[in-house]
Amino acid sequence: MVAAMNPCPCGNFGNPLKKCTCSDKMVTGYLNKISQPVLDRIDIQIEVQPVKYDDLYKRVKQESSAAIAERVQRARDIQAKRFKGTQIKSNSRITPDIIADVCAMSPDAEETLRGAFEKLGLSARAYDRILKVGRTCADLDGSEKIEKNHIFQAIGFRSLDRKYWNR
Ligand SMILES: [Zn+2]
Secondary structure, three states: OOOOOOOOOOOOOOOOOOOOOOOHHHHHHHHOOOOHHHHHOOOOOOOOOOOOHHHHHHOOOOOOHHHHHHHHHHHHHHHHHHOOOOOOOOHHHOOHHHHHHHOOEOHHHHHHHHHHHHHHOOOHHHHHHHHHHHHHHHHHOOOOOEOHHHHHHHHHOOOHHHHHHOO
16 A cells, blocks of 8 residues: 655645644644554655755756666565465565564664664554564665664654654
């Protein structure tokens, strides 16, 4: 599932370049259309900032789509090999009985996740999702173990609910 939404009725809440004309109550009411349990079940949540004219004009050189596709295919191949002979097709489908084996972390990564769990008050569900997304970040990196930076990335993909929903 891929979905997108505005942060408020006028669409400008959180936009550094434009002023949001909604009342606080309107913003809260708008965001509350998506409940926390629903939000919890979405693996990756990111905020897309408006494109600035200069960036469009200069066409900043970025990693090409072809190069990204190649990296994604490599990560897919790693997963196909990992789950060979099982019903599982991708990291998002990792079941609780194998999660500890499949999502092995370096000691650093483990400490980072433990710290985040306590500091951010993550739910058990969010914890598992971070681990699975962290597994994918590690696969994209060609790393056998989940390292600290992969946990940071995975946590970053879940920061929207704290920024907007739990203001
Ligand atoms: Zn607004």
